[in-house]
Amino acid sequence: MYNLMILRSFPDKKYSIAVVGFGPEDSHFVIETRYHYGVDKYEIGTGFGEFVGGTVESAGQGWCCTREPGKTAGGSTKVFAFVLDPDGYSTELFDSRQSSEPLRQIALRVTDIDPAIKFYQR
Structure with missing residues (x-):
């Protein structure tokens, strides 16, 4: 369901x-x-x-970061980053524990x- x-x-x-x-x-x-x-x-x-x-820790491992790891505006506890794949598509990485x-x-x-x-x- x-x-x-x-x-x-x-x-x-x-x-x-x-x-x-x-x-x-x-x-x-x-x-x-x-x-x-x-x-x-x-x-x-x-x-x-x-x-x-993925995981936010992988953002600094050779990926093209368009948003460095950090929390969202407004006080959310979610930590995330954005990187681009080789074709330019956005991938959001986050703290995935x-x-x-x-x-x-x-x-x-x-x-x-x-x-x-x-x-x-x-």
């Missing part, structure tokens, strides 16, 4: 997300759908957000979050 986390909105950052998976996102693989306010179209290949996996899953999340950009939620629930 899938698990849908309640839609979370970030009006100050102009996006909303919904997460579909088989358990909590901190310990299970999930798909995150992300709607950026006002975006009504993505070209093939531009709707991919990032992979989420809570799970042994090597890949925990794929983030997809969507133009309408409600049909995306229904699609991934099926």
